[in-house]
Amino acid sequence: MSATTTQIFDFLSGHPEYSMERIEIATPGFSMLRRGLRAVILRLREEAAGHEGNELAYRLRASLFEWLTVPVPFDGAIFEAVKILGDQELVGRKWGTDVRAAYVMVCDGAQAVQQEENPARIQLRDVIRELRSRNRTFKIYSHRRARPHFSSLFVAPGEPALLESDFLSSVREYREAETFDTLLKMGPL
Amino acid sequence: MLFSEHDSEKKPLQPWMDFLIKFGYGWRCKAAGPRRIALVSMPCDSAAAGLIALGAMVRDLTFSEANDVDGHYDKLLRYARQYLKSCSRCDAVCDPVKKQCGYSKQATGRLRSPLLPRQTVEISDKTDFEGGQIKWIQRDGRRNHALVTPFPEHAKNYHVEDEPPVIWNQPDGELLSDIYRPFIAGADIHPANLHRSYSGLCIAGRAAGEVASREVCSRIIFSNGAGEFGLDKLLTVHEWVDCGVSRVAYFNPRTGRMDRNAAVPHMVVADGDASFLKVADCPEFQQSDLVGVIQRTVERDSLEAVGAKMTSWRQWYDFDEEMLYGLPPVPRGISISILRRRT
Numbered sequence: 463m464s465a466t467t468t469q470i471f472d473f474l475s476g477h478p479e480y481s482m483e484r485i486e487i488a489t490p491g492f493s494m495l496r497r498g499l500r501a502v503i504l505r506l507r508e509e510a511a512g513h514e515g516n517e518l519a520y521r522l523r524a525s526l527f528e529w530l531t532v533p534v535p536f537d538g539a540i541f542e543a544v545k546i547l548g549d550q551e552l553v554g555r556k557w558g559t560d561v562r563a564a565y566v567m568v569c570d571g572a573q574a575v576q577q578e579e580n581p582a583r584i585q586l587r588d589v590i591r592e593l594r595s596r597n598r599t600f601k602i603y604s605h606r607r608a609r610p611h612f613s614s615l616f617v618a619p620g621e622p623a624l625l626e627s628d629f630l631s632s633v634r635e636y637r638e639a640e641t642f643d644t645l646l647k648m649g650p651l
Numbered sequence: 652m653l654f655s656e657h658d659s660e661k662k663p664l665q666p667w668m669d670f671l672i673k674f675g676y677g678w679r680c681k682a683a684g685p686r687r688i689a690l691v692s693m694p695c696d697s698a699a700a701g702l703i704a705l706g707a708m709v710r711d712l713t714f715s716e717a718n719d720v721d722g723h724y725d726k727l728l729r730y731a732r733q734y735l736k737s738c739s740r741c742d743a744v745c746d747p748v749k750k751q752c753g754y755s756k757q758a759t760g761r762l763r764s765p766l767l768p769r770q771t772v773e774i775s776d777k778t779d780f781e782g783g784q785i786k787w788i789q790r791d792g793r794r795n796h797a798l799v800t801p802f803p804e805h806a807k808n809y810h811v812e813d814e815p816p817v818i819w820n821q822p823d824g825e826l827l828s829d830i831y832r833p834f835i836a837g838a839d840i841h842p843a844n845l846h847r848s849y850s851g852l853c854i855a856g857r858a859a860g861e862v863a864s865r866e867v868c869s870r871i872i873f874s875n876g877a878g879e880f881g882l883d884k885l886l887t888v889h890e891w892v893d894c895g896v897s898r899v900a901y902f903n904p905r906t907g908r909m910d911r912n913a914a915v916p917h918m919v920v921a922d923g924d925a926s927f928l929k930v931a932d933c934p935e936f937q938q939s940d941l942v943g944v945i946q947r948t949v950e951r952d953s954l955e956a957v958g959a960k961m962t963s964w965r966q967w968y969d970f971d972e973e974m975l976y977g978l979p980p981v982p983r984g985i986s987i988s989i990l991r992r993r994t
Contacts, residue, residue, distance in 0.1 A: 466659065471694075
């Protein structure tokens with residue numbers, strides 16, 4: 463059941479201030495992957511790249527957006543996603559040497575990120591553990607399809623799993639949610 | 652005064668409720684001023700529109716002239732004219748919007764009275780419009796009937812079918828001042844108003860329908876020494892109470908109709924963004940003060956539509972800072988904007 467109006471007003475009067483904490487995460491491998499992918503996407507979005515190039519740019523952009531907003535594991539799936547462009551020689555012949563150079567950077571980055579765990583996953587796990595230890599209620603704002611990636615943060619035995627009620631994916635869910643202390647969001651503000 | 656919400660335990664009146672009731676009560680301080688429009692933004696779904704209407708209703712109870720009794724005879728004459736000159740001759744299924752006959756609702760020609768609870772009387776075609784003399788037929792069984800020419804004083808006991816009685820002298824249907832007075836300390840309720848209906852205040856329900864509007868109000872239960880009362884009953888919307896007087900008219904934004912044929916209300920309280928936008932565009936409410944209540948947890952498009960409407964009014968309206976600064980402290984979570992028409 464959603465909170466009553468009085469509960470919401472009581473909650474608001476009990477929290478006269480709010481704060482926003484922004485945690486920035488950087489990793490050399492992902493920076494390389496992102497920079498290279500941006501250059502490829504920009505080039506392939508040009509009209510001269512043709513329909514196939516535009517379509518590929520759209521798919522690469524969707525993948526990059528997902529990696530920036532969802533705590534995906536850095537595994538072979540990332541390399542698979544960027545390999546849709548095909549062989550490096552072929553890329554050079556089709557779209558030129560600048561795209562090929564960027565593509566090489568993308569492949570190197572995609573391999574480099576697999577050396578360690580996604581730092582966003584580590585950070586999110588730490589944040590949620592800390593909130594739980596302080597008995598702070600929280601919600602995760604995410605796309606419905608991103609929930610399995612968040613849930614996979616807590617699969618170790620002895621650690622409580624994330625519940626469906628820990629997520630918010632729509633205005634309606636927000637409207638019907640109980641009051642909570644912290645909203646977690648991954649990606650651009 | 653205690654209240655409970657969603658069957659929770661009883662508590663004293665909360666600051667947010669007290670503020671909204673006082674906001675409604677204080678709205679009509681300057682009755683003769685230019686038109687004003689207010690937008691009240693709430694942090695969640697609530698009965699805020701009902702509470703504002705309740706405050707405004709208590710305010711109206713203090714005005715001796717706030718009743719439908721004055722001018723009731725003229726209203727019956729207008730109703731008789733509509734029935735005899737238009738509706739009785741119309742062979743179409745009633746839809747005034749499509750037909751563009753100029754009326755908002757069908758006139759059946761039947762009147763009711765608390766004095767004759769099981770009977771109706773019928774407007775007679777012998778009604779004299781030039782002489783201003785209404786006549787109706789009162790039937791007694793199948794064969795006997797009498798043509799009645801009522802005095803205006805007697806006509807007050809009769810009202811249009813499906814509308815609230817204009818005056819109620821039975822003991823079971825009049826309002827109790829002990830219920831309304833505690834909401835506003837020092838409210839000087841005019842005793843005669845407690846058994847007279849009034850159509851000057853209107854609540855425009857939710858786009859989801861009248862049931863949804865009533866349900867949200869029924870979740871708030873007030874109690875004091877006089878008993879327990881749901882907000883829906885306190886508002887005395889005609890369809891929400893079993894009998895007796897009604898001092899708040901109801902506008903259905905889905906059908907675009909009011910629950911009664913009445914003069915332009917002085918104030919309309921719109922519940923929700925869709926209702927607010929609908930009332931804002933209704934020709935019949937262009938002279939009425941408008942208080943819209945929205946919740947911020949609706950879709951962004953809906954909020955933008957309301958924002959665009961408020962911005963468009965800025966051509967002809969200024970911010971009413973005088974009223975805004977005169978309000979009691981606004982509880983955290985509520986924000987209010989008030990516009991006043993330039994003169």
